[in-house]
Amino acid sequence: MGFGTLALIAAVALLGPLLAARRRWNLPVVLGELAAGMLIGISGLHLVDATDPILSFLADIGFALVMFVAGTHVPMRDTAIRPALRRGVLRAVVVGVAAVPVGIALAAAFGTGKAGLYAVLVASSSAALVLPIVDSLRLGGASVVDTVAQVAVADAACIVALPLVIDPGRAPRAALGAVVVAAGGALVYLAFRAMVRSGLQDRLHRVSEQRGFALELRVNLILLFGLAAVATSMHVSVMLAGFALGLALSAVGEPRRLARQLFGVTEGFLGPLFFVWLGASLDLRALALAPSYIGLGVALGVSAVLVHAVARLLGQPLPLAALSAAQLGIPVAAATVGTQLGLFAPGEAPALLLGALVTIGIAAIAGGLAGRRGMVRR
Template identity: 40%
Template sequence: MFGQLAILVTAALLGPALAAGRRPLLPVLVGELAAGALVGRTGLRILDPAATPLPAFYAIGFAMLMLSVGTHVDLSSAQLRHSLSRGGLALSVALVAGLLVGQGISLTLGIDHTLLFGILLAGSSAAVVFPSIQERTLVGPAIAFLTAWVVLADGLTVLLMPLTLVGPSHLLLALAGDALIVTAGAAILWLAQRAVRHEAVAGAMREGFRQSRKRGWALQLRLSILILLVLAAIAEGTGASLLVAGFVAGIVLAQLRQPERLVVQLSGVANGFFVPAFFVLLGATLDLRQLITDPAAIAVGVMLALGSVAVHLLAAALAARDRRFTIGLLASAQLGLPAAAAALGISSHALSPALAAALVFGGCLTLIPASAASALLARGQASTRDAEQASMR
């Protein structure tokens, strides 16, 4: 067991190694997927993703990935609310165009996954877009619009995508499970907000958290993980997706205004181990040899990447007010959702190994135009700032 864990952690270090420096070779998540492929079924076969306890780490990492995405969704943000109408318009255009393009891909290649392709094409990856915004300190109305668009796209596609991979007989149960997860998340949030307003309970909580800080108990971290596990248990019991459970847990934590200390702790647990473990194990699960030997699967990946760029450029052209081209390119970034679809498709046997690998391949391709777009936005922002400073002299 520990030998497998050592291989897993060693492979996960390749992601940061490739992403380090001023000119990173690859995004960290792509590096982790590549490392998993190297040590897994595609390459050396020294990491067995089915060996105990790796499947548990895989599931927890998947849930924590979506929790991290959900924490970016602040429902009380005035800037987000102000941009919701245009963000909603962009998402509507992307959904309609995505379904049409998805149908075209299905008909062209003879692969009956129109709804899955359409949802993936309309999605945007908060796990890619938001770190790009933060890393380059992008601000302004165009970025507020992009943020609202990505939040809406992520929220809707996270709920819809798992439903495209379940059979008709399980659809109602999966929908009921998703509804129960959302209801449970809302109930947890309501109870927490009521507790804060109750003087006696709030006082006891403050004292408990003070003792926790002083004595290193990490109570808030434990409670946050408990919220995630409760929602994940509902997903497991109802046949719903861990993707929805993690995302809702992240939204709940975002609304509770967690202190910076807890954010750092959660990031350490998630990004320090479980999320990299998920991507390495996903890479180890995929058999890229089947992708390479299947021209149709390669075509799916390329067409999904090109389709995503086209769909998001169209949506940005119709909904954005400025920087339409670069905003559309950055919004087309995919990785978390295709990776999640591949993981769900493999575990449920709804996707062939080659098609699952094709989804991840297509998601990785979209990072190329998205990376270029973030650089162009940063350069444009710097030029605008320099021009404003020059005019003030």
Template identity: 55%
Template sequence: MSFALLALICAVALLGPLLSATRRLRLPVVVGELGVGIVLGMTGLRVLDATNPTFEFMGQIGFALVMFIAGAHLPIRNQALVKGLGRGASRAVAIGVLSVPAGFGLAWAFGTGHGPLYAVLLASSSASLVLPAMAGADLGGHDALEFLAQLAIADAACIVLLPLAINPTRAGSAAIGALAVLVTGAVLLVILLLAGRKGRAERLHEFSQRRLLALELRITLLVLFVLAAVAVSTGVSVMLAGFVAGLVFAAIGEHNRVQHQLFAISEGFFAPIFFVWLGASLDLRNLASHPAAILLGLSLGLGALILHTVVGVVSRQPWPLAGLTAAQLGVPVGAVALGSEAGLLHPGEGSALLLGAVVTIVGVAMLAGRARRTLGASPAQA
């Protein structure tokens, strides 16, 4: 790793926002960043070496920050969310139950033996992808609250289950590591809540802002990296550590200033590095020699859209909202990162998982406008 390569990564990462600027589709920036990594990595020019320890470590920091943002996006402080918890949870559970036979069926059909992984992917959602797509919509009605509750439950549950599902042979040790991260996160949450009582949090915020110290940002990064250290030492991915750290600060409620600082650090530097690194680590030439992987990716993406939409329609959820809950981003990206790192995926399988995610992202782009209009026309919001 050199400054020249770092400058190249930062330069090509600018193509991500440019490629996402299409008004009609509004594809997430990560699609462009992954594409750049694919072109410059193993698949294409091989300018970027994804096995470089420094590049890989910076990518892991980016991974943790991406999952932090995903966890922080969950609206767990929204007290009105309780009203939609029952039906939202029941839909998430129904989709999870139906995802098991669907996932194992796909694993049998394609001979991969990764039924648990496919089940988690089919059941997952992505609040970090859907909520920005719903910007400007009124999220106060009963349909919206049920939708948000379903998103939050599916997103959180699948991220926790992914380390267990991707390698069932070590599910026991993964469960212990996940529990250690969750317990550490709970302890840190209690410490932060106690430390912020009696106006101390506001005084710290005002002092930090007045003296330009960025103390809250430093505390946030400290919590994130403590959890990442616990995760790595117990054999769990930093994916879970980042997500739990995001949940901690979502529960506390960050100031907008800290949110903007974290967003700048993540989206301005480390997240692009992660997605470029992830793209560089993939060899899409395997798809040419394993065309079944293309069919697997399409099956995962379309299967998720169909499954979520059918369950939603049967339970009287507006179909555009039901389709949006099929959005995938963090879970398939995490699966590819974890699977590639541990050598668990078959040739072309990692690319297939990302192809499935792209199918759902295209679905989000097509459904978001109709979903916003549906919420705007809801009788509960009139």
């Protein structure tokens, strides 16, 4: 691991913006970054060793930051979201219940014994993916607000549930770790709120801006790394630590200057590094050697869309139901954690990401259809 490797990763990661530049495709940047990692990693040219401990550690930092930023994107302070939460929670619960028998059926059909994991994957949504699609297409209206609330609830619930189902033997310890990390996030929220009400945050912000200290970024990185240390010590993914801190910051209001700083650190370097590393660690040749996993990936993606379509029975327009099925964070986390713990057979982790790609493709089409049906901001 050296500067040459970092330069190569930064260069190939530009494939993400290149593929996402065409707005009509509605493709997330991470797709190109994953593809770039596959090209230079174990599936392609073997130019990067994904098992290098330094690279793996930097990727973990990137993963925590990606989930931190995803948490800040959940509109916790949006007054339009709060009345929609009741309907959003109801839909998320209905989708979650419907996902259980589907997860059992998929595990039985493919003989993997991972019914709980598949149920969580099928029920999950990605706020970090759906919200940018909604913004780029200028979707709006009551149905869209309800869908955003549903996606936020499902995303948070599945992030908590994933550590419990991915390795059932460690579920009690993972549950305790999730509670401790969530409690840490709640304490951070209370501390942030006290700082806002006392005016301390404004004073620190002014001093930091005038003197160029970047105090807010430093404090939040300290908190993020502290929560991540607690999570890893209790065998919980840093994903939960990042998302919990992001929600706490979103609930009190993220300063614009901090948002720009986080955007630069995450989207400019560590986030792309994580996704390139993840792509480099996936052995796509295993999918060719075990075609059943290709079927598993397609089945997971299609099942997720069909299960989310159940919300049509509760009055949700079908294009928005399909849009709410878009997932990325949970499959990426499952592939990352499962690979690190050695829980997956060769080809199983890429199958999870294949399922996510299916949902993203359908969500891109559904978002455009929602716009053409007039579900846009007035």
